[in-house]
Amino acid sequence: MSDRAPLPRLAVLCSGRGSNLGAILAAIDAGTLDAKIVGVFSDKPKCEALQLVPAALRWSAKPRDFADRSDFDQALGDAIAAVRPDWIVCAGYMRILDAAFVERFRGRMLNIHPSLLPRHRGLDTHRRALEAGDREHGASVHFVIPELDAGAVIAQVVVLVRPGETPESLARRVQAQEYRLYPEVLRWAVAGRLHERDATAVLDGHTLFTPRRLEFAE
Numbered sequence: 164m165s166d167r168a169p170l171p172r173l174a175v176l177c178s179g180r181g182s183n184l185g186a187i188l189a190a191i192d193a194g195t196l197d198a199k200i201v202g203v204f205s206d207k208p209k210c211e212a213l214q215l216v217p218a219a220l221r222w223s224a225k226p227r228d229f230a231d232r233s234d235f236d237q238a239l240g241d242a243i244a245a246v247r248p249d250w251i252v253c254a255g256y257m258r259i260l261d262a263a264f265v266e267r268f269r270g271r272m273l274n275i276h277p278s279l280l281p282r283h284r285g286l287d288t289h290r291r292a293l294e295a296g297d298r299e300h301g302a303s304v305h306f307v308i309p310e311l312d313a314g315a316v317i318a319q320v321v322v323l324v325r326p327g328e329t330p331e332s333l334a335r336r337v338q339a340q341e342y343r344l345y346p347e348v349l350r351w352a353v354a355g356r357l358h359e360r361d362a363t364a365v366l367d368g369h370t371l372f373t374p375r376r377l378e379f380a381e
């Protein structure tokens with residue numbers, strides 16, 4: 164019998180390709196993230212992300228089969244609660260979550276967003292960063308609050324915009340950094356080093372007045 168503590172449990176929410184989920188699974192496989200995926204949850208039953216885990220770990224439903232957003236989010240929340248996660252990890256989940264859902268998991272739910280928040284909340288961030296003439300762009304991991312992309316930012320990676328950059332080239336470069344950023348923040352989370360207190364992020368007991376900036380070689 165093992166005397167090791169049970170692995171921290173992650174529930175992951177996805178709607179698309181699942182490349183961030185893939186990076187999290189790779190970190191777990193490599194032994195650099197001591198955690199276990201206990202479910203992958205989606206509003207898109209056919210999304211690629213679901214295929215990355217065994218069928219027993221998949222949950223999905225179509226929002227149009229529910230009376231309204233709150234009904235769907237209640238069912239999603241009940242399915243998540245049933246797997247008893249320690250952390251809820253939004254990784255390309257493209258549907259707005261209602262306030263009751265967010266409050267249910269408040270302080271335990273993270274999201275990755277492809278911009279240097281608070282710049283460029285919402286969609287189409289790479290194009291908007293180029294149109295704004297930004298010299299720096301990147302990605303952020305933040306706590307989820309009811310207001311979209313507005314929760315306390317924990318950590319960011321910066322990508323310097325190059326001459327001739329397109330939204331597609333920038334997206335590729337930012338995403339490559341996301342695959343390093345998210346597992347790193349999850350390491351802090353599962354080690355009990357990360358908390359949300361009074362709407363700010365706290366790491367190792369210190370309030371993060373500005374997000375941690377992480378650097379990974381491109």
Ligand code: GRF
Nearest residue numbers: 179180181182183255276277
């Ligand atoms: C990522 O760029 C992430 O920042 C954003 O949605 C995208 C998800 O991609 N929230 P994937 O599904 O992880 O490949």
